[in-house]
Amino acid sequence: MRVHLINPSDTAFGTAVITPRWLFVLAGATPRSFGDPLICDETLQQLDPASIQPGDVVGIGIHTGNALRGYTVGRIARERGAWVIFGGIQATLYSEEAFERGAAHAVVRGDGDLAWGKALADCAQGTLQRIYEGGRIEAGDFKAARWDLLPPDSYMWASVQTVRGCPKHCSFCSVWRTDGQQPRQRPSEMVIEEIVALRRRGFRFIALADDNFYPVSHTDIELAKRQKNQARVEELEAIRAERFELMARLADLPKDMIFFTQITMEAAEDEQFLAAMKAAHIKGALVGVEAVTPEGLKAVYKDFNCSGEELVQRLQKFNDAGVHVLGSFIFGLPTDRDVTFEATLDLARRAGITFAQFVMLTPFPGTVDFEHWEKAQGAEPPQVEGVPLTRYWLIPPEKRPKMFMPHPTMNSEELRFRTQRVWDEFYSLRSIWKRASCTPNLRARLAFLFISKLYRQMYASTGIATDSARRSKATNWARILAKPCRKLFQAKPMPDLQIPKPRSLASTRPSLPFLAATGTEGGMGSDSQFNVLQ
Numbered sequence: 001m002r003v004h005l006i007n008p009s010d011t012a013f014g015t016a017v018i019t020p021r022w023l024f025v026l027a028g029a030t031p032r033s034f035g036d037p038l039i040c041d042e043t044l045q046q047l048d049p050a051s052i053q054p055g056d057v058v059g060i061g062i063h064t065g066n067a068l069r070g071y072t073v074g075r076i077a078r079e080r081g082a083w084v085i086f087g088g089i090q091a092t093l094y095s096e097e098a099f100e101r102g103a104a105h106a107v108v109r110g111d112g113d114l115a116w117g118k119a120l121a122d123c124a125q126g127t128l129q130r131i132y133e134g135g136r137i138e139a140g141d142f143k144a145a146r147w148d149l150l151p152p153d154s155y156m157w158a159s160v161q162t163v164r165g166c167p168k169h170c171s172f173c174s175v176w177r178t179d180g181q182q183p184r185q186r187p188s189e190m191v192i193e194e195i196v197a198l199r200r201r202g203f204r205f206i207a208l209a210d211d212n213f214y215p216v217s218h219t220d221i222e223l224a225k226r227q228k229n230q231a232r233v234e235e236l237e238a239i240r241a242e243r244f245e246l247m248a249r250l251a252d253l254p255k256d257m258i259f260f261t262q263i264t265m266e267a268a269e270d271e272q273f274l275a276a277m278k279a280a281h282i283k284g285a286l287v288g289v290e291a292v293t294p295e296g297l298k299a300v301y302k303d304f305n306c307s308g309e310e311l312v313q314r315l316q317k318f319n320d321a322g323v324h325v326l327g328s329f330i331f332g333l334p335t336d337r338d339v340t341f342e343a344t345l346d347l348a349r350r351a352g353i354t355f356a357q358f359v360m361l362t363p364f365p366g367t368v369d370f371e372h373w374e375k376a377q378g379a380e381p382p383q384v385e386g387v388p389l390t391r392y393w394l395i396p397p398e399k400r401p402k403m404f405m406p407h408p409t410m411n412s413e414e415l416r417f418r419t420q421r422v423w424d425e426f427y428s429l430r431s432i433w434k435r436a437s438c439t440p441n442l443r444a445r446l447a448f449l450f451i452s453k454l455y456r457q458m459y460a461s462t463g464i465a466t467d468s469a470r471r472s473k474a475t476n477w478a479r480i481l482a483k484p485c486r487k488l489f490q491a492k493p494m495p496d497l498q499i500p501k502p503r504s505l506a507s508t509r510p511s512l513p514f515l516a517a518t519g520t521e522g523g524m525g526s527d528s529q530f531n532v533l534q
């Protein structure tokens with residue numbers, strides 16, 4: 001009985017940007033008695049059905065975007081006589097679908113770190129249950145990824161998680177409902193061990209696969225103080241102190257390491273935090289800007305963000321602190337008008353952000369937006385190919401609409417067209433070249449250009465393109481660009497790298513001067529350049 005773990009995808013690029021972390025975590029959660037699981041990431045290459053034998057166990061992880069392909073993979077696996085077990089956010093929210101469409105024998109809901117081992121053991125004993133409730137486990141129980149099973153020469157960035165959950169409640173996001181609003185922070189030792197294992201193998205670019213790297217803001221602590229809730233103040237301060245402890249340990253890793261995370265823009269008001277990020281080699285962060293107007297922010301329950309000139313200044317603060325911003329903007333909000341597109345582009349340029357993504361508002365299951373939208377569709381929602389629109393992920397990709405939520409003033413083609421234009425302008429050769437001036441030399445500038453074009457091809461052209469001919473052209477381009485790009489991210493392995501010893505806690509407390517941030521302790525890089533090639 002062999003164990004397979006499959007990450008489904010309709011599109012294979014041959015090379016992928018970020019490791020799908022769940023594959024390697026579930027490999028780590030597979031009891032050694034089952035041997036090493038066979039890992040198949042279909043974003044690299046499609047599954048070979050012949051690799052599945054009768055009696056094998058096949059674990060398939062799905063989110064909304066790849067659920068349909070996942071169900072096809074499930075049926076293939078079951079036809080070949082394997083046990084089929086689904087997990088991931090989509091299987092958690094729509095478990096029955098995995099049985100009906102994906103030929104599942106079982107579904108693991110929630111965290112798979114502990115439940116996967118139980119399901120495998122039951123399967124081996126012939127007592128496989130239908131549903132396993134993985135729930136939300138404690139951070140100390142998160143399994144470390146099996147990086148020794150990484151296919152060689154395939155990924156640009158590895159991914160390591162430091163925190164699960166987010167205290168905010170944005171209307172378009174499911175994280176706070178599925179992963180919870182209480183941040184679950186992994187002990188820093190576990191994080192560092194994984195990163196060192198990756199650096200030994202030649203990975204120096206690591207994406208921190210966190211929901212929100214800044215789970216406690218000054219405002220949160222102030223509020224708890226005003227409410228005279230001392231227990232809450234202590235709890236929040238402890239979470240904050242743990243962040244600083246982790247960053248101090250990251251700062252002790254080799255200087256050539258580069259981390260990228262996801263963070264709310266509140267962090268920009270926290271100079272101590274930004275300085276610690278810089279010292280910790282966190283050189284980039286995806287910041288959910290979402291909208292540039294107060295009405296837009298209100299529409300997505302994100303009024304803790306800034307708008308207008310204040311927003312420009314906020315984003316610039318990241319830059320000033322040496323943290324490059326990948327700004328994430330949403331188009332299609334009910335408050336958007338035709339001028340919003342130009343205003344967003346203008347703001348993105350003025351704020352000096354390094355990368356940007358412009359996504360179209362999508363009602364993802366598990367979100368507040370989805371609930372409202374589903375309700376508005378009524379008892380008999382419109383159908384495409386016999387599938388109700390409210391289950392749009394089951395519509396074949398080439399027939400799937402690009403916009404689901406009707407807009408008061410623009411039709412979906414207009415929204416798509418305008419969104420595409422913003423991508424085109426932000427990623428025009430001229431604009432990229434200008435932004436590339438943040439790099440230290442010509443070689444790095446060319447690399448920056450190359451990477452920007454790849455990013456655009458992978459995320460914009462494949463996602464927004466309407467017809468399949470355009471999509472496949474974009475995919476081919478991404479495939480061509482991806483291979484040489486990967487080499488830019490490769491580093492010389494450091495097989496002898498040791499885990500740096502933790503410093504004394506006192507030196508990492510945020511209430512004390514953050515020594516590393518002033519450059520008086522080891523590990524801090526000397527420049528804030530985007531030094532891809534250094």
Ligand code: B12
Nearest residue numbers: 020021022059060061063064087088108111112113174209
């Ligand atoms: C890091 C991240 C990214 C990164 C890296 C993606 C990558 N290649 O890994 C980037 C920035 C590139 C990204 C992009 C996108 N992302 Co994203 N991303 C995340 C994030 C923050 C963490 C994912 C992660 O690695 N977690 C760590 C692993 C270990 O946890 P896990 O995946 O949840 O797996 C656990 C369980 O689910 C379960 N499990 C999972 N699979 C399986 C399988 C089996 C068999 C079993 C038993 C258990 C099991 O066990 C695991 C261990 O506990 C999540 C938020 C979240 N909390 O999930 C969003 C999230 C997954 N992303 C989301 C979205 C929407 C996107 C984008 C579409 C955004 C956009 N508009 O462009 C793109 C799509 C990219 C793509 N095609 O996959 C949504 C998905 C919503 C949905 N319903 O599908 C999430 C949930 C965030 C949100 N806002 O709601 N993302």
Ligand code: SF4
Nearest residue numbers: 166168169170173211
């Ligand atoms: S969008 Fe970001 S800040 Fe908002 S709830 Fe999701 S993870 Fe938290």
